[in-house]
Amino acid sequence: MTRGMMLSGVLAMGMAAAGCGGDAPPDDTRTQAMSAEHAAFEAEQQRWRRQRVETLTLPDGWTSLIGLHWLDPGPHYLGSDADNGIVLGAGPAHLGMIELRAGTLRFVPEAGQALTLDGEPLAGSVTLRADDEAAGPSVIGFDEGKGLITVLKRGDRHALRVKHADAATRTRFKGLDYWPADPGWRIEGRFVAHPPGTTLPIGNIIGTLDETPNPGVVEFEKDGQPFRLEALDEGDGRLFLVFADLTSGHESYGAGRFVYADAPTPEGRVVVDFNRAYNPPCVFTPFATCPLPPLENRLELAVTAGEKKYDPNVSR
Numbered sequence: 001m002t003r004g005m006m007l008s009g010v011l012a013m014g015m016a017a018a019g020c021g022g023d024a025p026p027d028d029t030r031t032q033a034m035s036a037e038h039a040a041f042e043a044e045q046q047r048w049r050r051q052r053v054e055t056l057t058l059p060d061g062w063t064s065l066i067g068l069h070w071l072d073p074g075p076h077y078l079g080s081d082a083d084n085g086i087v088l089g090a091g092p093a094h095l096g097m098i099e100l101r102a103g104t105l106r107f108v109p110e111a112g113q114a115l116t117l118d119g120e121p122l123a124g125s126v127t128l129r130a131d132d133e134a135a136g137p138s139v140i141g142f143d144e145g146k147g148l149i150t151v152l153k154r155g156d157r158h159a160l161r162v163k164h165a166d167a168a169t170r171t172r173f174k175g176l177d178y179w180p181a182d183p184g185w186r187i188e189g190r191f192v193a194h195p196p197g198t199t200l201p202i203g204n205i206i207g208t209l210d211e212t213p214n215p216g217v218v219e220f221e222k223d224g225q226p227f228r229l230e231a232l233d234e235g236d237g238r239l240f241l242v243f244a245d246l247t248s249g250h251e252s253y254g255a256g257r258f259v260y261a262d263a264p265t266p267e268g269r270v271v272v273d274f275n276r277a278y279n280p281p282c283v284f285t286p287f288a289t290c291p292l293p294p295l296e297n298r299l300e301l302a303v304t305a306g307e308k309k310y311d312p313n314v315s316r
Contacts, residue, residue, distance in 0.1 A: 038183070042181055045181040046181075052278060053176060056173075057170055059146065060165070061170070062281040062288065063173050063284050063285065064163040064164055064165055064170045065161070065162070065169070065281070065288060066167045067089050067287055068159055068162070068288075068289070069086045069159055070158070070159045071098070071159060074099065075098070075099040076097065077094065078096065078097070078160070079091065079094040079095040079096075081094060086160065088162055089162065089164065089167075090143070090167070091143050091147045091164065092110070092113055092143070095109070095113060096108050096110045096115070098160070100158055105151055106125060106126070106127055107126055107140065108124075109122055109125075114142075114144070115141060116139075116140070116141035117138060118139050119139070119141070128140075129151070131150060137150040137152070138150065143164065146165040147162070148163045149161070149163075152289065154204070154206065154208050154210075155208050157208075161287070169284055169285050173284075174312055174313070174316060175315055176307055176310065176316055177307070177309070177311070177314075178275075178307055178308060179275075179304050179305050182275065182304075182305055185306075186271060186274070187220050187221075187222060187271070187272050187274065188270070188271050189218045189269075189270050190218070190219045190268050191216050191218055191219075191239070191264035191268045191270045192218075193215060193216040193268075194214055194215060198213075198214045198215070198216075199212055200212055200214035200230055201294075203292045203294075204289050204291050205255065205282050205292065214230055216231055216239075217229065217230050218241065220272060227301060228296070229272075229297050229299075230296045230297055232291075238260045238261065238262055239261040239263065239270065241258070241259050241297070242256060242293045242294070242297060243259070243277075243293050244297065244299065245257075245302060245303040246302040247303060251304070251309065252306075252307070253279050253307075253310070255280065255290065255292055255293075256280070256292060256293040256297075257277045257279060259276055259306070261273075274305040275306055276306060277305060277306030278306060278307045279307045279310055283310045
């Protein structure tokens, strides 16, 4: 064999080897891209879950609730001592007096108590705002800010919502349990608008109905089957979905779960990430007033994504 023949053979082998490996880089690139995309998805889900726990367990988060006290007309003394008309689960023995008259609430602090109103020292009698007012509810602070009292209005009834940073539901919080994050549960759907001004009666855990803004319905498919969810509007531009599914009362909370979706595009495109479906506050405290899924939002589908039932006896 001549030197030229040997060189030609080497070159041919090299070209063949290069040709055999020519399909590998694109496959490797696709695999790497898919791995990077999945890693980004997992990181995003974990970040959301951490934020969820941080928000839930803030000193004034949902796990800090220690009381919900419905008010009858007239004056009521409140404090942690049993001789009060409204007995608080924590705080000073005698906090003051609250009076409901003709739909207006007046609070008179107990002499010598270091209280605040909306973060400022409270010295005398004040009229309190409820949570249905544009400025939001007044906030009475006690126990150096660890305790907070606000006024709720549900229908024609008023109630005091009381929070305290030392609530056992907060200090003994056990963590949340989730189904594994799954990109298949991040579903693109279609938003179909209702006529402006449409509302939907939404029941809540305390047995009242609220006419809630209902801007439209989200239509989507899962495993080839069509589903619909009526969307609610809480005023922040997002769609609020309150739903129950075939896991409700089994792996997930019996009274349903919540999930938000960003506002739809002008073409009506909307993405619902059920990996971010979460439990209502009523899971963690008996003192919340949670909305319940309307009949239209009870899915014949097992949504095996998002938060599972909370077990206060199991650490996560």
